Amino acid sequence: xxxxxxxxxxxxxxxxxxxxxxxxxxxxxxxxxxxxxxxxxxxxxxxxxxxxxxxxxxxxxxxxxxxxxxxxxxxxxxxxxxxxxxxxxxxxxxxxxxxxxxxxxxxxxxxxxxxxxxxxxxxxxxxxxxxx
Numbered sequence: 001x002x003x004x005x006x007x008x009x010x011x012x013x014x015x016x017x018x019x020x021x022x023x024x025x026x027x028x029x030x031x032x033x034x035x036x037x038x039x040x041x042x043x044x045x046x047x048x049x050x051x052x053x054x055x056x057x058x059x060x061x062x063x064x065x066x067x068x069x070x071x072x073x074x075x076x077x078x079x080x081x082x083x084x085x086x087x088x089x090x091x092x093x094x095x096x097x098x099x100x101x102x103x104x105x106x107x108x109x110x111x112x113x114x115x116x117x118x119x120x121x122x123x124x125x126x127x128x129x130x131x132x
């Protein structure tokens with residue numbers, strides 16, 4: 001198998017996404033946050049974007065402790081200007097809920113995360129049961 005620069009770039013991006021889930025699930029939120037660029041954004045459901053690794057680390061430490069993200073399906077979408085979007089579908093498990101979710105990653109050419117948008121894939125009825 002011959003690796004082209006294009007395929008190496010795809011491997012780097014996939015590795016960053018895999019590392020995101022590994023570090024998140026191990027509660028290594030500092031390492032998770034360091035996968036983002038300095039202007040990187042985490043867009044949680046129903047909240048404003050969290051910008052920059054320091055803010056992302058603080059947010060994850062406060063909000064994501066005990067959560068498990070279970071990726072099940074990954075799709076790589078080709079965008080304009082050779083950019084790619086990686087969409088991962090799966091579920092998020094916490095002490096009081098288990099909900100289907102999608103993570104939409106935008107990565108720079110070096111494989112660092114520029115943005116992760118987290119979407120809950122649930123009906124309105126299911127979402128209402130999640131509110132405290």
